[in-house]
């Protein structure tokens with residue numbers, strides 16, 4: 001069974017190049033979202049603990065099965081640990097044989113950014129120039145990069161309650177040919193924004209954006225509210241905007257729409273890719289992508305990274321599944 005470590009993922013992405021990797025990943029995501037009906041889907045399994053959540057995210061089609069283990073502990077940075085950490089597995093459906101086990105903390109940031117940029121390609125104005133990021137933690141640079149490859153960005157405006165996180169972000173993105181504007185608060189950061197990504201982490205109902213704050217039609221990529229009791233937007237803003245979700249059944253539990261009535265409904269993103277509906281800020285006013293992260297995105301990134309790891313011959317074969325000459329003689333492994 002192949003095992004991919006962080007260094008392996010880093011090596012694969014650097015051989016392909018960031019821009020091409022994002023473009024391959026977006027293509028893979030689009031294909032998988034288009035094939036929505038072929039997947040066996042369920043909301044993720046969440047174990048809620050005092051300071052966070054631990055989740056398992058399974059999905060399969062007729063060829064591959066994947067799952068991701070991921071946590072969300074917003075207070076972890078106080079102990080110098082990441083808020084979000086993940087590992088994942090890819091298996092062959094016909095035999096159930098595990099093919100690859102991988103680091104997925106980096107892959108989650110990459111797939112989330114690619115997913116955000118892919119959705120924005122359809123939902124945001126194609127001439128979007130100003131990106132705002134609220135929350136400049138671990139996900140932020142990946143978000144910035146993915147959006148910068150899709151849109152002809154002129155400026156990124158950003159705010160985080162932690163000044164060190166803002167300094168880190170400015171340092172990491174300074175070499176790009178895009179104006180970088182640190183802001184003193186969210187109100188200042190959203191001035192003139194075409195796209196706003198909210199990627200804050202706090203296990204409570206936050207009010208990062210309100211209807212009152214949004215002066216012009218804007219695209220809101222809301223990724224930080226992804227758990228019961230953890231949201232980022234004022235309900236009046238959600239109610240008066242056009243909302244698109246990844247998977248309604250899961251989003252009703254975890255997304256911004258957890259506050260709305262049980263019978264609330266809205267389009268799922270695959271419907272846009274399948275041409276069943278078309279939504280854009282230019283025609284619909286403010287649009288919110290209430291993105292909580294769905295297992296199909298992990299499937300896409302694991303499927304892609306597995307292929308690339310084979311192409312480049314990267315990763316270690318590890319003895320995690322018995323290889324037996326007599327497959328019924330498992331006990332032979334216990335012999336000296």
Ligand SMILES: NC(=O)c1ccc[n+]([C@@H]2O[C@H](COP(=O)([O-])OP(=O)(O)OC[C@H]3O[C@@H](n4cnc5c(N)ncnc54)[C@H](O)[C@@H]3O)[C@@H](O)[C@H]2O)c1
Pocket residue numbers: 072074077083084108109112134135136137138139140159160161162165199200201202206208222223224225226291292293294
């Ligand atoms: N939707 C998805 O697919 C997806 C994927 C990955 C992570 N996430 C979520 O995205 C969020 C960010 O993840 P991360 O790994 O970057 O976490 P992180 O802890 O590294 O960064 C979060 C940042 O938000 C800042 N913050 C908290 N409250 C704020 C506020 N009111 N205003 C401005 N900044 C504020 C913190 O100071 C921190 O720097 C988390 O909530 C995580 O669960 C979602």
